[in-house]
Amino acid sequence: xxxxxxxxxxxxxxxxxxxxxxxxxxxxxxxxxxxxxxxxxxxxxxxxxxxxxxxxxxxxxxxxxxxxxxxxxxxxxxxxxxxxxxxxxxxxxxxxxxxxxxxxxxxxxxxxxxxxxxxxxxxxxxxxxxxxxxxxxxxxxxxxxxxxxxxxxxxxxxxxxxxxxxxxxxxxxxxxxxxxxxxxxxxxxxxxxxxxxxxxxxxxxxxxxxxxxxxxxxxxxxxxxxxxxxxxxxxxxxxxxxxxxxxxxxxxxxxxxxxxxxxxxxxxxxxxxxxxxxxxxxxxxxxxxxxxxxxxxxxxxxxxxxxxxxxxxxxxxxxxxxxxxxxxxxxxxxxxxxxxxxxxxxxxxxxxxxxxxxxxxxxxxxxxxxxxxxxxxxxxxxxxxxxxxxxxxxxxxxxxxxxxxxxxxxxxxxxxxxxxxxxxxxxxxxxxxxxxxxxxxxxxxxxxxxxxxxxxxxxxxxxxxxxxxxxxxxxxxxxxxxxxxxxxxxxxxxxxxxxxxxxxxxxxxxxxxxxxxxxxxxxxxxxxxxxxxxxxxxxxxxxxxxxxxxxxxxxxxxxxxxxxxxxxxxxxxxxxxxxxxxxxxxxxxxxxxxxxxxxxxxxxxxxxxxxxxxxxxxx
Amino acid sequence: xxxxxxxxxxxxxxxxxxxxxxxxxxxxxxxxxxxxxxxxxxxxxxxxxxxxxxxxxxxxxxxxxxxxxxxxxxxxxxxxxxxxxxxxxxxxxxxxxxxxxxxxxxxxxxxxxxxxxxxxxxxxxxxxxxxxxxxxxxxxxxxxxxxxxxxxxxxxxxxxxxxxxxxxxxxxxxxxxxxxxxxxxxxxxxxxxxxxxxxxxxxxxxxxxxxxxxxxxxxxxxxxxxxxx
Numbered sequence: 120x121x122x123x124x125x126x127x128x129x130x131x132x133x134x135x136x137x138x139x140x141x142x143x144x145x146x147x148x149x150x151x152x153x154x155x156x157x158x159x160x161x162x163x164x165x166x167x168x169x170x171x172x173x174x175x176x177x178x179x180x181x182x183x184x185x186x187x188x189x190x191x192x193x194x195x196x197x198x199x200x201x202x203x204x205x206x207x208x209x210x211x212x213x214x215x216x217x218x219x220x221x222x223x224x225x226x227x228x229x230x231x232x233x234x235x236x237x238x239x240x241x242x243x244x245x246x247x248x249x250x251x252x253x254x255x256x257x258x259x260x261x262x263x264x265x266x267x268x269x270x271x272x273x274x275x276x277x278x279x280x281x282x283x284x285x286x287x288x289x290x291x292x293x294x295x296x297x298x299x300x301x302x303x304x305x306x307x308x309x310x311x312x313x314x315x316x317x318x319x320x321x322x323x324x325x326x327x328x329x330x331x332x333x334x335x336x337x338x339x340x341x342x343x344x345x346x347x348x349x350x351x352x353x354x355x356x357x358x359x360x361x362x363x364x365x366x367x368x369x370x371x372x373x374x375x376x377x378x379x380x381x382x383x384x385x386x387x388x389x390x391x392x393x394x395x396x397x398x399x400x401x402x403x404x405x406x407x408x409x410x411x412x413x414x415x416x417x418x419x420x421x422x423x424x425x426x427x428x429x430x431x432x433x434x435x436x437x438x439x440x441x442x443x444x445x446x447x448x449x450x451x452x453x454x455x456x457x458x459x460x461x462x463x464x465x466x467x468x469x470x471x472x473x474x475x476x477x478x479x480x481x482x483x484x485x486x487x488x489x490x491x492x493x494x495x496x497x498x499x500x501x502x503x504x505x506x507x508x509x510x511x512x513x514x515x516x517x518x519x520x521x522x523x524x525x526x527x528x529x530x531x532x533x534x535x536x537x538x539x540x541x542x543x544x545x546x547x548x549x550x551x552x553x554x555x556x557x558x559x560x561x562x563x564x565x566x567x568x569x570x571x572x573x574x575x576x577x578x579x580x581x582x583x584x585x586x587x588x589x590x591x592x593x594x595x596x597x598x599x600x601x602x603x604x605x606x607x608x609x610x611x612x613x614x615x616x617x618x619x620x621x622x623x624x625x626x627x628x629x630x631x632x633x634x635x636x637x638x639x640x641x642x643x644x645x646x647x648x649x650x651x652x653x654x655x656x657x658x659x660x661x662x663x664x665x666x667x668x669x670x671x672x673x674x675x676x677x678x679x680x681x682x683x684x685x686x687x688x689x690x691x692x693x694x695x696x697x698x699x700x701x702x703x704x705x706x707x708x709x710x711x712x713x714x715x716x717x718x719x720x721x722x723x724x725x726x727x728x729x730x731x732x733x734x735x736x737x738x
Numbered sequence: 739x740x741x742x743x744x745x746x747x748x749x750x751x752x753x754x755x756x757x758x759x760x761x762x763x764x765x766x767x768x769x770x771x772x773x774x775x776x777x778x779x780x781x782x783x784x785x786x787x788x789x790x791x792x793x794x795x796x797x798x799x800x801x802x803x804x805x806x807x808x809x810x811x812x813x814x815x816x817x818x819x820x821x822x823x824x825x826x827x828x829x830x831x832x833x834x835x836x837x838x839x840x841x842x843x844x845x846x847x848x849x850x851x852x853x854x855x856x857x858x859x860x861x862x863x864x865x866x867x868x869x870x871x872x873x874x875x876x877x878x879x880x881x882x883x884x885x886x887x888x889x890x891x892x893x894x895x896x897x898x899x900x901x902x903x904x905x906x907x908x909x910x911x912x913x914x915x916x917x918x919x920x921x922x923x924x925x926x927x928x929x930x931x932x933x934x935x936x937x938x939x940x941x942x943x944x945x946x947x948x949x950x951x952x953x954x955x956x957x958x959x960x961x962x963x964x965x966x967x
Contacts, residue, residue, distance in 0.1 A: 160837070161836065161837055186823050186824050187823070187824040187829070209836070209838070212836065213835045213836055214835055214836050214837075215833070215835060215945055215948070215949055216835060217819075217823060219823075237819050237820070239945075241945070241948055277837070278967060279959065279965060279966055279967055280837075280841065280956060280959055280960070280965055280967070281955040281956045281957075281958060281959030281960070281965075281967045282837050282840075282952070282955075282956060284955060284967075330795065330951075330955075331798060331799075331802065331948065331951075
C-alpha cells in the first residue's frame with residue numbers, strides 16, 4: 120500500500136514536470152549587456168540582449184553599484200533608451216568612476232543574471248553627428264568657384280565650456296561616384312573644397328570625435344548641384360580644334376596619297392652617309408695606313424717632298440759596325456757653329472724658357488748642372504768658353520752621356536734637348552733627325568748623336584726606316600742605353616732605341632750643321648735652309664755645302680764627325696786624345712766655336728725636349 | 739609769422755607726446771615668448787594654457803596606450819579589473835566627479851587641485867620607470883612610454899606652477915599631495931600580485947591624466963576664452 124502511494128506521487132510529479140517541459144517553459148536564459156555609450160560625457164545608456172525566453176513573460180531589471188560604494192541601485196530609466204536599455208541621467212552619472220552593472224532576468228520559472236560589466240563613463244564617449252550641415256557654392260570674381268560648407272556641433276555636447284573638445288571630418292563625392300573623398304577638418308566648423316567638377320551633383324557628410332572618445336556616425340547627406348557655366352566655352356573651343364586637326368590630317372593624307380613617294384621624301388629626306396673623298400674604309404680595317412693616307416691624298420708619311428723649305432740634310436747612317444755619322448752641314452753652318460738641337464715634338468712640350476729644365480740642363484744664359492740624360496749639355500756647358508774649340512766642349516770625359524747635341528737651326532726644327540724657339544714647329548723633323556742620329560750613334564757603337572732633321576716628312580719616314588732596320592740593334596741599343604744609365608734618365612736617346620732599331624737601311628741622310636752655340640751644342644740647319652738663317656755666324660759661303668758626317672762614335676760616346684765626302688770630313692767633337700782629324704775639325708769647329716753661342720734658347724724658347732714627347736713621336 | 743612758429747611748436751609737442759605714448763603703451767601689451775631663465779619675462783596666460791593643454795592631452799594619450807598594451811599583453815583573463823576598485827592613491831584628493839561640480843569649483847582651487855595631483859604622481863612615475871626596466875622581457879613600448887610620461891609630467895608641473903604664479907601670485911600653499919605607497923607591491927615576488935600592482939598603477943595613471951586634461955581644458959576655456967571656446 121505505502122509503496123503504491125509513493126510511486127504514485129512520484130509518477131504524478133514526473134507527469135507535472137513533463138507537462139511543463141512539453142509546454143516549453145523554463146527559467147529565462149542569461150541576458151547579456153552589449154553596449155554602454157555616453158553622447159556627451161554627462162549621461163550614458165546601456166543596452167542588453169535577452170537570453171532564451173523560456174516561454175514565459177520575463178522581467179528584466181538592471182542593478183548596479185559604483186566604485187567605492189556598497190549600496191546597490193536599480194536603473195533609474197528603462198524607457199528613454201528604448202527596449203532593453205537603461206538610461207542614466209546627469210544625476211546618476213559620475214565620471215572617473217567605475218560602474219558595476221548587472222542585468223537580471225526573471226520569469227515565473229526562475230531568474231538568471233548577466234555577467235557584471237565594468238563601465239567607466241570616461242572611456243565610452245561617442246557623440247551624435249554634427250548638425251545643420253549647409254553647403255554653398257561661392258564664386259569669387261577672379262578665382263575659380265569653390266564649395267563652402269558649415270556645420271554645428273551636436274546639440275548635446277558642451278564645447279563652449281571645454282568639457283568636450285571635438286574634431287571633425289567631412290567627406291564628399293559626386294553623386295554617381297562610388298568613392299568618398301575624406302578631409303580632416305580639425306576643430307573648425309567650416310571647410311572649403313576647391314577642386315570641383317562642374318556640372319555634377321555633390322553629396323557631403325560630416326562626423327565628429329571627442330578628444331578621447333569614439334567617432335560619431337556620419338551626418339545625413341547634404342547635396343548640392345554645381346553649375347557648369349563655363350564648360351560651354353571649353354566645349355566650343357575643343358570642337359573647333361578637333362575639326363581643324365581633322366581637316367589638316369585629311370589634307371596630309373590626301374597629299375601623300377596623290378604625290379606618293381615624292382612627298383614623303385620631300386618631308387623626310389634621306390640621310391646621306393658619311394663620305395670622304397678617296398677614303399676607303401676597307402683600308403682602314405686592314406690597317407695599311409700608308410695606302411689609306413695616300414688615298415687621302417697625303418704625301419708620304421712622313422712627308423717627303425712638299426715642304427721644301429723644311430728640308431734638311433740628313434745624316435748618313437751606315438749599317439756597318441763602325442758606322443759613321445755623317446752630318447751634313449754647310450760650311451757656313453759650320454762657321455756658325457753647332458747648336459744643340461732639341462726635339463720639339465709638339466708646340467707645347469719641351470718648350471720652356473731658358474729657366475726651364477732642359478735636357479741640355481744648361482741654358483743659354485747659364486749652364487745648369489742638370490742631370491739630364493744628355494750629359495753632353497754638361498759638356499756643352501764647358502764649351503761656354505768661346506775660345507774652346509768644339510773638341511774641348513765636346514770633351515767626352517766631361518760628358519757623361521757623351522751625347523752630342525746638334526741644334527738644328529731654323530724655326531722649324533726643334534732641338535732636343537735644347538729648348539726650342541717657340542716659332543719652331545714641326546717636331547717630326549727633329550724626331551727624324553734624332554732617329555737618324557740615333558742610327559748613326561748606334562752604328563758607331565756607343566756614340567749617340569742627335570741630329571735633327573727639320574723636315575717633317577722625313578722624320579717619320581726615317582723613324583720608320585729605323586724601325587725597319589734591325590742589324591746590330593742590340594749592341595747599339597745597349598750603347599745608347601748606356602747613356603741614360605749614366606744619366607739616370609730616360610732620354611730621347613732611349614726612346615728611339617726602344618722603339619726603333621736604329622739600324623736602318625735607309626740611305627744616309629745629311630744635316631747641315633748650322634752652328635754651335637756657346638754651350639757647344641751643334642745646331643743643324645735644314646738641308647736647304649738658307650744660309651741667311653744662320654745669321655749668327657759669319658760663315659763663309661763655301662761652308663754652306665759642307666756636311667758633317669759622323670765617322671765614328673768614340674768610347675766616351677763622342678761622335679766623331681767627318682765632313683761629307685763631298686766636302687771635308689769634320690770631326691765635330693772628339694776626345695782630346697781622339698785621333699779624329701783634328702785640324703779639320705778644329706778648323707771647322709773653330710768656326711763653330713767662334714760663333715757666339717747664340718742661345719737658341721730664346722726667352723720662352725724651349726730648353727729641353729721632354730722624353731715623353733720623343734717617345735710619342737716615335738710611336 | 740608767429741602763427742607759423744607756434745604751429746611748428748605745437749606739432750613738435752604733439753610728436754613728443756605721441757612718442758612717449760607709444761613707449762608707455764608698449765609695456766601693456768603681452769610680451770613675446772620668454773627665453774628660459776629670464777626673470778622678468780611674462781608669457782601670456784593664453785600661451786601658458788595652450789602649452790599646458792597640449793602637454794596634458796599628450797600625457798593622457800600615452801597613458802591610455804600604455805594601459806591598453808599592458809592589458810592586452812599581461813592581464814588577459816586574470817580579472818584584474820574586478821580588483822582594481824577604489825585602489826588609486828589619489829582618491830583621497832577630493833576631485834570633482836562631474837561637469838557641474840567641476841564648474842562650481844573656483845578656478846584657483848581647481849588649479850591647486852591639478853598641482854596636487856601632478857605632484858602626487860612624481861614618485862610613482864619614477865618608480866614605474868625603474869620597475870618596468872627591471873621587468874623580465876621589459877616591453878620596449880611600455881618602457882618608452884613610461885619614460886616619456888615621466889618627463890612630460892615634470893614639464894607640465896613646471897608650466898602649472900608658472901600659471902599659478904600668474905593667476906594668484908604671492909600665495910604659496912603647502913605642497914600637499916597624496917603619498918604613494920605602492921612600491922612594495924611592484925616588487926613582489928609573486929608574479930600575479932606584481933602584475934596586478936602594475937595594472938592598478940597604470941589604470942590609476944590613465945584616469946588621473948584624463949582628469950588633469952579635462953580640468954585644464956575647462957580652466958582654459960573659462961579663464962582665457964571666457965567660457966566661449
